[in-house]
Amino acid sequence: MRKIKFYWNKDTATLIAIRQWGKTTVIKELTNGIPKEKIIVLDSNREYNGFPNRWIPKAYDLEELDKFIRYCRQFKNRLLIIEDIDLFFSSANPTKELKNFLINGSHQDLGLIVTLKRPLGNPRLLMTESIHLFLGRFSLRNERDYLEDFLNSKGEIEKVKRFSFWYRNNDLDEEFLYKTRR
Ligand SMILES: Nc1ncnc2c1ncn2[C@@H]1O[C@H](COP(=O)(O)OP(=O)(O)OP(=O)(O)O)[C@@H](O)[C@H]1O
Numbered sequence: 001m002r003k004i005k006f007y008w009n010k011d012t013a014t015l016i017a018i019r020q021w022g023k024t025t026v027i028k029e030l031t032n033g034i035p036k037e038k039i040i041v042l043d044s045n046r047e048y049n050g051f052p053n054r055w056i057p058k059a060y061d062l063e064e065l066d067k068f069i070r071y072c073r074q075f076k077n078r079l080l081i082i083e084d085i086d087l088f089f090s091s092a093n094p095t096k097e098l099k100n101f102l103i104n105g106s107h108q109d110l111g112l113i114v115t116l117k118r119p120l121g122n123p124r125l126l127m128t129e130s131i132h133l134f135l136g137r138f139s140l141r142n143e144r145d146y147l148e149d150f151l152n153s154k155g156e157i158e159k160v161k162r163f164s165f166w167y168r169n170n171d172l173d174e175e176f177l178y179k180t181r182r
C-alpha cells in the first residue's frame with residue numbers, strides 16, 4: 001500500500017462511509033503520533049475519551065458547527081476533527097465558517113478531518129476542497145455516480161470492502177486502495 005502524507009496542521013481530509021465501516025480507525029491511523037493537545041474534536045458520537053480538547057455538541061445544527069469552527073480559529077497549529085458533520089447540515093449549502101475554513105484554514109496552520117455517512121445532500125465543497133478523500137462502498141447507484149464524478153477511476157468504489165477505502169489525493173491526482181491495519 002502506498003503511503004499517505006498527511007500534514008496535520010495544513011491538510012483537509014474527508015471520509016465518507018456508512019456506519020461501522022472504519023472511518024474513526026482511519027483517523028486514528030492518520031493522527032498517530034500527533035500530540036493529543038493539538039487536536040480539537042467535535043465529538044458527535046462521544047468516541048474521543050481521553051482527548052483534552054473535546055467539544056460535545058449541544059445541538060446538531062448549522063449554528064453549532066460554525067460556533068465550533070469559530071472557537072478553533074483562535075488557535076494556530078491545531079487539527080480539527082469533526083465526526084459526522086452531516087448531522088449538522090440540513091442542505092447541501094456549506095456554512096459560512098466551513099466555507100471560509102476550507103478555503104483558507106491551511107494558511108492559519110489548521111488542519112481538518114471530517115467524516116460523513118452519506119455522500120449526497122452535503123456540501124460538494126468537501127469533495128473539491130479536501131486534499132485527501134477516503135470513500136467507502138455505497139449500494140445506491142446515484143451515490144456511487146456522485147462520488148465517481150470526482151474520481152479518475154470508475155468502478156472502484158463498488159469493489160471496496162469493509163475497513164478499506166478508495167483513496168484520492170486531489171493535490172497529487174493520485175488514487176489507490178487504502179486498508180486500515182488492525
Ligand atoms: N482492519 C480492521 N479489521 C478488523 N476490525 C477493524 C478494522 N478496522 C476497524 N475495525 C473495527 O471496526 C469497528 C468499526 O470501526 P470504526 O469505529 O473505525 O468505524 P466508523 O466508520 O468510525 O463507525 P461509526 O460510523 O459508528 O462511527 C471498530 O470496532 C474497529 O475497531
Ligand SMILES: [Mg+2]
Pocket residue numbers: 023024025047
Ligand atoms: Mg466513527
